[in-house]
Amino acid sequence: MGRYHFVFPRWSNLLLPAIIVFALTAPPYVVFMVAWGFSPKTTDVGYMPTQPVPFSHAVHAGELGIDCRYCHNTVEYTAMAAIPPTQTCMNCHLQVHPDSVKLKPLFESYETGMPVEWIKVHDLPDYAYFNHAAHVNRGVSCVECHGRIDTMEVVHQVEPLSMKWCLDCHREPQPHLRDPDLVTQLEWGWAMTDAERIAEGTKWAEINQLQPSQDCSTCHR
């Protein structure tokens, strides 16, 4: 036999279109997956740590109807909506379910003075400044940022808490505003149509003359 000549088989003509198709789909695929997968809506929303005491907002805030401010009583005065101290639970639990195993860490804390080590669910980066009083007193309800806490057995994060999310509302707060007296009524407004809700929000934006700031120094100070 003569010298061997390599000849591309005929099917290799297919490789060119295959490469083009791959080159056109792969980069958008990667970009899309990174944007979708690393978005705070994927990485942050749904964080639901197991707390040392199986405290249920659905029972306390929902069924028993205790107002958020009974426990988070600093929310109207300060930047922070503090987690209640052990004493607040003891107002009731010295008498209700005192021997419950679920409440053991609470009673240990009551006797020793050591804090109950609740795990923080909503956690902004340390370089961002947030203020509860500024929002709550101007008619932004807990439900806009924390969801229906009063139906949750275990608290989890429902909003991304990203900078885009903050700014979306600061640019157009109308659909999220209400009477400042109703901020802890989480079920308020759910039966309204969008148009009614926006009309109501627009009314309160005017009454309280709200103009949320978009300056960097508002939130990065």
Next chain:
Amino acid sequence: MSSGPKRQSDFLLWKLPRGFFYVAILMTCAALIPPALIIRARSTPRDSRRIHLIQNMDNQPKYKGQQQNILFRDNRAMRQPVPGTVARSQMVGDTHFHLGTVDGSYATTYPSQVTVDMDLLKRGQERFGIYCLPCHGAIGEGDGPVHNRAMMLLNLAPSVSNGTTWVQPKNLREEAIASQSVGQLFFTISNGKNNMAGYAAQIPVADRWAIVAYVQALQVAGDASNESVPGADSLPEHRIVMDEDVTEAEVDEDKEGNGS
């Protein structure tokens, strides 16, 4: 070269080596894994902290409220005031305003810092709704939702109710309390009484006076005769009937909720 059926040889795809098909199928399957993982992450809550590849000064070496600092024995980064010291805002200069006492006995008048008007009563109503209603009920009769729930628990075996005991919250409109001075009411709210805890830590001083004013308004309203309400003759006798309906409906609901 023998000529086979022309059609078949034209259809190049079938001439590709098998390996190409396997690789293509594998890659398509592999490409479906990330979206599946992402959809799962988006739809189910999870217990683990977010993965934090780039730290971005998210956690700075400083302490914010209620954080942990293991340098201290109680792990609290927030320190308690040194014993014997008083923060400026917590100064008790005026016992009438801050403690509800004048010369060692309960004050019988409102302190000068408080003006009793409609705004104060409105504030008191709102604050009463937050801090007192769970036990004492909307109009102070001692039948709040927590009381109702506790009574239900008392009917259960101690092993289910975990040793629940319960003293009924007082009916704030009964004579023994209606005859108390404003100072004594303020003192009870601040420091508690027997089985009721004090609310000084939860309610600022001015709001406690607003609650006192509202409790007094409830007491007056409870004894009010029809003549003292303008136009009362034309009002239908609704209120009492409604109240009973509501409590019965609530209790029924609670029972059902518990049984299921």
